[in-house]
Amino acid sequence: MSDKPSYLGLLNAIAVGERRGHAVLSAWRETTRDPELKDVLNTVAIREEEHAAAFTKRLCELGFGVRESASPEFEESLAAARSQSSDADKFRSVLGYGKPEDGGGDPLARVFDDPTIDPQTGALLGRFIAEERDSERRLRAACAHVAPAAGPGASKDDDSLLADIAERIDRLSQTLEDLKQLRR
DSSP: OOSOOTTHHHHHHHHHHHHHHHHHHHHHHHHOOOHHHHHHHHHHHHHHHHHHHHHHHHHHHTTOOOOOOOOHHHHHHHHHHHSOOOHHHHHHHTTOTTSTTTTOOOTTTTGGGOTTOOHHHHHHHHHHHHHHHHHHHHHHHHHHHHHHHTOSOSHHHHHHHHHHHHHHHHHHHHHHHHHHHHHO
């Protein structure tokens, strides 16, 4: 295909995001001690891997390849998933559950706003959306299962949350210092 489809960026973003999602969830699966959560993480990680392959294949069929850029957020999520932090902490730091922006609507709701999406790509996107929504339901249910196991006292979670905020502020401060150095 000589013309670049308007939805090429969407397909690329999904391929990259799903590959990264597979890596993060697989790393987390290897560290959790909760067998129910391990099963959920395994199912969702397999889906992520399959989605990455399917969207990479579709890009190839359209005559394009996957373009990936560096992502500090991905590296942070991967490190958090590999850590020995609690599963409850990982739901917050890796998936963002419980943060103020959590639950801000369905990011997949507008995928089909582009009327130029071809039928084959549309079918792939439809299956992807249905599976992503199911994965989200499964992960939220697993989070609800894990949260009570964190214990009756909230102080440990509060301490973890404060430590996470402090770490993010430190990283932000360092980034600002790095940017100042680049301007000089």
